Every structure is written in structure tokens, then in C-alpha cells.
Amino acid sequence: MKRLARSWRVCLRHLYMWRQHAGASLAGNVAEPLLYLLILGFGMGEMMDRSALPEGMNYRLFYGSGLIASVAMMSASFENLFGAFTRMMGQRTYEAMIATPISLSEVLVGDAMYAAIKASLASLAVPVVLVVVGEPVSPMILLGLPATVILAFFFGSAALVVMAHSPDYGWFNYYITLVLTPMFLFSGVFFPLEIFGPYAEAARIVPLSIGVEIQRSLVLGQVPPMQSIILTLTLLPGLSWLFLRLARRKLQQRLIG
Amino acid sequence: MSSSSYAPLSMDDLVITAAGLKRRFGALVAVDGVDLAVERGECFGLLGPNGAGKTSITRMVQAVLPRTEGALTVLGLDPGRQGAEIRARIGVVPQGDNLDPDLSAQMNLQIYARFFGAGAREAEIRARELLEFARLSDRSEDRPAQLSGGMRRRIILARAMVNRSELLLLDEPTTALDPQARHQVWTWLKGLKEDGLSLLLTTHDMDEAERLCDRLLVLDQGRVIAEGRPPDLIRRYAKEQVIEVDAGTHWEVPEAVQCETHGGTTYVYFERAQLGLLTGALTAVGLPYRVRSANLEDVFLRLTGRDLRT
Incomplete structure (x- = not known):
């Protein structure tokens, strides 16, 4: 087996486990964003002035397209914080897996793959709901799936670094509260980045913003900004690679010595 | 497990060789x-107090x-370059x-079979074979929590055989098992050895080491x-028999x-021949004593000290 094939076996294991309780898991991944979509899109959205929104967009579509990316971020992050930590400490699954031909770095790549798949599926629910409620979603949104996978892989890898350094579950709160939540609030999911004025350009290279920009263009059937595409193909994979290495280094120390 | 797939024994067929093996962790020299x-x-047994370097050797x-x-x-093979090939051919039984x-x-x-590259169907068949081997076919749908400690151990041992391993690394394989389960595991391990498997056993259980190990290192x-x-080490470091005398009274x-x-x-x-002389002397001064055969625990304690280390 080649390296990627070995990582895929790890991912298959996780997918099998997921299937065991997919109902509960999907409910959490889908129900929550749906509630937000209802409250913000249909409730508050009705009160919004549309002049600040891109042409042809109502707030439901604006917020919903941002949600596609943020659901991917949250789902991938939570999976590789709580799920991976449980596998490492409580269940000693990492220990069992590295006693096979699979190496620690291959296990971590498998974890990131799984987070990417699971999170991308969860985020797919958002455009489906938008279509169901009658929003004019462009079929081009399907082209956004690879971008979602890359974004989720990135956040899955970042979460592994945090997980690897965490002494316990409580420690994740630093990352969730100080990194993920601010990113969720300030990456253009809720309001256009133009509001930041001169800082808007800086806000556009925040990882979640990159994903939001892409999905928002595609939902309208437009070609996404070149900058977002390039960053998705370079910055996110590059940082993912770096994060996976950092996570591996820490876990090597922690699990093996 | 079929024994036919294993090569006949040969004295120069070495499954592990180490020469001047060292492992440092910062300033600490774990294996020297x-x-x-x-x-x-x-x-082959690795014995030694905590921190002696057994785990580091096993992990290398x-x-x-x-x-x-x-x-x-x-x-x-070279573990530095061929780790995946090595792990494809060994089985690990963790503590x-x-x-x-x-x-x-x-x-x-x-x-687990899939981790070794088995296809879906092949993995399913292999898992059934192993459950049969572990005599747990009737419990195949149970989760670990529904099984006894001894049964879980059997599954872990079976799992280490999933790749038809040639070498098993065992780390305290019977810790926390009841006496029946321990004996069962020992019988099993002896059977695997007879089938031609090589075992590297790390243990604190001297009884286990004495029963299973052909040779061992004390670290x-x-x-x-x-x-x-083991018999040679006992002979050399603890003679044949041991008398234990409670101190408190002076005895020359x-x-x-x-x-x-x-x-x-x-x-x-x-030595056995000295028994009469010693018990006579002890009886003369009226001290209570116990006589028993020397064992590997005496060797271990003589070599590594009786004081507990952390």
C-alpha cells in the first residue's frame, strides 16, 4: 500500500464508525445551521436593508452562502478536536493504528481526510435547504464542493495541532472561543467585508473568508474572485501540510517519546 | 493458525539484532x-525496573x-528506512x-486487517478465522465492554496475528488478568512459539518470564x-535455594x-548441600525462617536492588 492508500484506510475506519451513529451526528451538523438559517435568514433577514448586499441577493442567500463555508469549518474543527482527542487518549486508537504499517503522519492525514469528507457532507445540507425553500441557487454552487473539501481539510488539520497540544478537552475552549468563533463572526458570513473599509483586503485572506467569498459568488452563478481561488489552491493546502507536520511532531513526543 | 507457512528453524536466522543500540531523550540516555x-x-524476554529502557527498545x-x-x-530490515515493511510482518500486543x-x-x-492492506472480503474472512482461533466465534457481535478481561486479551492477541506475523512484541501481556486467564494466555503463547513464531516479551512478572522465556536480558x-x-541466571545469581529470615534478631x-x-x-x-548447616544454625538461635527454591525474582531483585524505584 502507498502512503495515501494507508491514510485512506484510516479514513475508512472513521467513516465506518460514523455510519454507526450517523443519524445523531448529522442531526447536530445539519439541524444547527438550519436553525440559524431560519432565525437569521427568514426572521432577521426580513428586516434588513438590501442595499448593502451584492446585486441580486437577499439576506437568506447572502447568509446561507456564508454558512456553507462556516459549517465546513465548524464541523471539521469539532471532529478533529473532540473526536481525535478521544481516539488518542481515551480509546488509545492511535496507539493501535501505529502498530500496523500505517505511520503516525499517515494516521493524521487520514483524520484530516475524514474531517474534510464529513464536514463537506454537512455543509452540502445548506444549499439543499436553500433550494427547498425556493431560493434561486445557481447550479454552479456544485463547483464549490472542491473548495469546501480543501477548506474543511485545512480546518481539520489545524484542529489536530490544537488537539495534539491539549492536556484535556477543556483546553479546546481557548481555540474555539478565541479563534473559531471570531472567525465565524468576522469572516463575512453575516455582513459584507466592505464594512471593514481599509481593512477589508486583510479580512479577505482569513481562511474562512476565502471560502465564504467563493461560495457567495457561486451561489449567484458568478466566477469567484481570482484571489480566493488562488489562496484556496495554495495557502490552504500549504498551511494544512504545515499543521499536519506540527501535529505529528507533538504526537510523536506524546505517544512515543 | 497454520504452522506450515513458517520457515524451519536455523541458528543463524535472527529476527532481531542490535549492536550498540542507543536512544537518548535530551540529556536522558534511555537505552545505552x-x-x-x-x-x-x-x-526472548526484556526484564528490568521501570525506566530501564525496555519500552524504548520495543518501540525501536x-x-x-x-x-x-x-x-x-x-x-x-532496517527500522529507520523500512518501518512500514517491518510493521507489516510483526504483531504488537500492548499493555x-x-x-x-x-x-x-x-x-x-x-x-485492523484492512490497516494491513487486506481487501474488504479478505478482511472479513480473516476476522472470522481469528475469532474461531480465539474461541470467540459465538461472541463476534459483542463489543469489548460486553466481554470479560480474558476474552478481550484473546481478541488483542488474535488481532496481533491478523497479518500472520512472524514476530510478536508483547508488553506485559497478562497484567490485570485473573489466574485462569493468565494461564490461558501462557498456553496460547507457548503454542504460537511451537508454530515457529518469535516472541519479544517485556514483563515485570517473573513467573511469566520464567515460564515463557528461552532467554532474557535484565536491563x-x-x-x-x-x-x-532463566535456569542459568538463577543458578548464577541466586544459587539453588533461598532462606528468608525476618530480621530484628542478630544472626551471624x-x-x-x-x-x-x-x-x-x-x-x-x-546450594542444596548447605541446607542442613544453615537450618541447624537458625534452629540453634531459635529464629523462624522459610526455605524455598530460588527463582527469577531473586535474580531480578539481586541485580536491580530490592528498593522500589519510580
Whole structure:
């Protein structure tokens, strides 16, 4: 087996486990964003002035397209914080897996793959709901799936670094509260980045913003900004690679010595 | 497990060789120049107090911990460059239980087989074979929590055989098992050895080491302090028999015998022929004593000290 094939076996294991309780898991991944979509899109959205929104967009579509990316971020992050930590400490699954031909770095790549798949599926629910409620979603949104996978892989890898350094579950709160939540609030999911004025350009290279920009263009059937595409193909994979290495280094120390 | 797939024994067929093997962690030297040679089909023991370097050696053999210095081969391969190939051919039995708690016994083995590259159908068949081998076919759908400690251990042992391994690395394989389950595991391991498997056994259980090991190393602070067959080591370091005398009363031990006093007890190591002389002397001064055969525990304690280390 080649390296990627070995990582895929790890991912298959996780997918099998997921299937065991997919109902509960999907409910959490889908129900929550749906509630937000209802409250913000249909409730508050009705009160919004549309002049600040891109042409042809109502707030439901604006917020919903941002949600596609943020659901991917949250789902991938939570999976590789709580799920991976449980596998490492409580269940000693990492220990069992590295006693096979699979190496620690291959296990971590498998974890990131799984987070990417699971999170991308969860985020797919958002455009489906938008279509169901009658929003004019462009079929081009399907082209956004690879971008979602890359974004989720990135956040899955970042979460592994945090997980690897965490002494316990409580420690994740630093990352969730100080990194993920601010990113969720300030990456253009809720309001256009133009509001930041001169800082808007800086806000556009925040990882979640990159994903939001892409999905928002595609939902309208437009070609996404070149900058977002390039960053998705370079910055996110590059940082993912770096994060996976950092996570591996820490876990090597922690699990093996 | 069929025995036909294993090559016939040959004295120069070494499954593990190490020469001047070293592992440092910062300033700490965990393994400090260890030489060893494990022959195919033998059970080789690593004994030593906590921190002696046993786990580091096992992890270097498993090719998950790089060595700092020295030479090491496992099944003729270099762990530094051929880790995946080595792990594809060895089985690891960890201390304690690391089965997947959310998976049935069958799926635990099946998914593990997939990690070794087995196809879906092949993995399913292999898992069934192994459950049969572990005599747990009727419990295939149970999760680990529904099984006894002994049954879980059998599954872990079966799991280490999923790849038809040639070498098993065992870390305290019977810790926390009840006596019946321990004996069952020992019988099993002896059977595997007869089938031609090589075993590298790390243990604190001297009874286990004495029963299973053909040869062993005693390690202390990363160095080999004794090596040999258990009966030879006992003969050399603890003679034939031991008298234990509770201290508190002064007793002049004859100079001809070796003795040590630790924790309020004097241990006298002697040849069988000296028994009458010693018991006579003890009876004369009216001291209570116990006589027993020397065992590997005496060797271990004589070599590594009776004081508990952390």
C-alpha cells in the first residue's frame, strides 16, 4: 500500500464508525445551521436593508452562502478536536493504528481526510435547504464542493495541532472561543467585508473568508474572485501540510517519546 | 493458525539484532549501548525496573521510535528506512486494552486487517478465522465492554496475528488478568512459539518470564546487566535455594553463603548441600525462617536492588 492508500484506510475506519451513529451526528451538523438559517435568514433577514448586499441577493442567500463555508469549518474543527482527542487518549486508537504499517503522519492525514469528507457532507445540507425553500441557487454552487473539501481539510488539520497540544478537552475552549468563533463572526458570513473599509483586503485572506467569498459568488452563478481561488489552491493546502507536520511532531513526543 | 507457512528453524536466522543500540531523550540516555540477538522461534524476554529502557527498545523494534545510535535490524530490515515493511510482518500486543470500544469483536479484527492492506472480503474472512482461533466465534457481535478481561486479551492477541506475523512484541501481556486467564494466555503463547513464531516479551512478572522465556536480558538504566537462560541466571545469581529470615534478631550468617538484607528480611542464597548447616544454625538461635527454591525474582531483585524505584 502507498502512503495515501494507508491514510485512506484510516479514513475508512472513521467513516465506518460514523455510519454507526450517523443519524445523531448529522442531526447536530445539519439541524444547527438550519436553525440559524431560519432565525437569521427568514426572521432577521426580513428586516434588513438590501442595499448593502451584492446585486441580486437577499439576506437568506447572502447568509446561507456564508454558512456553507462556516459549517465546513465548524464541523471539521469539532471532529478533529473532540473526536481525535478521544481516539488518542481515551480509546488509545492511535496507539493501535501505529502498530500496523500505517505511520503516525499517515494516521493524521487520514483524520484530516475524514474531517474534510464529513464536514463537506454537512455543509452540502445548506444549499439543499436553500433550494427547498425556493431560493434561486445557481447550479454552479456544485463547483464549490472542491473548495469546501480543501477548506474543511485545512480546518481539520489545524484542529489536530490544537488537539495534539491539549492536556484535556477543556483546553479546546481557548481555540474555539478565541479563534473559531471570531472567525465565524468576522469572516463575512453575516455582513459584507466592505464594512471593514481599509481593512477589508486583510479580512479577505482569513481562511474562512476565502471560502465564504467563493461560495457567495457561486451561489449567484458568478466566477469567484481570482484571489480566493488562488489562496484556496495554495495557502490552504500549504498551511494544512504545515499543521499536519506540527501535529505529528507533538504526537510523536506524546505517544512515543 | 497454520504452522506450515513458517520457515524451519536455523541458528543463524535472527529476527532481531542490535549492536550498540542507543536512544537518548535530551540529556536522558534511555537505552545505552544494548546488544541483543533474538533467534527465530524463541521467546526472548526484556526484564528490568521501570525506566530501564525496555519500552524504548520495543518501540525501536516496532519502528515507531528512531534510534539515536547503533545498529538494529528487525526481520533483516532496517527500522529507520523500512518501518512500514517491518510493521507489516510483526504483531504488537500492548499493555492494557486498546480495542475499539464502539466496534464489535468481528469489526475490531476486520478493520485492523484492512490497516494491513487486506481487501474488504479478505478482511472479513480473516476476522472470522481469528475469532474461531480465539474461541470467540459465538461472541463476534459483542463489543469489548460486553466481554470479560480474558476474552478481550484473546481478541488483542488474535488481532496481533491478523497479518500472520512472524514476530510478536508483547508488553506485559497478562497484567490485570485473573489466574485462569493468565494461564490461558501462557498456553496460547507457548503454542504460537511451537508454530515457529518469535516472541519479544517485556514483563515485570517473573513467573511469566520464567515460564515463557528461552532467554532474557535484565536491563537497568539502559544497560544490559545480565543475559542468559532463566535456569542459568538463577543458578548464577541466586544459587539453588533461598532462606528468608525476618530480621530484628542478630544472626551471624556463615561466610560461605551469599546474603542480602532488605526491608527487614534477610535473604540467604545457597546450594542444596548447605541446607542442613544453615537450618541447624537458625534452629540453634531459635529464629523462624522459610526455605524455598530460588527463582527469577531473586535474580531480578539481586541485580536491580530490592528498593522500589519510580
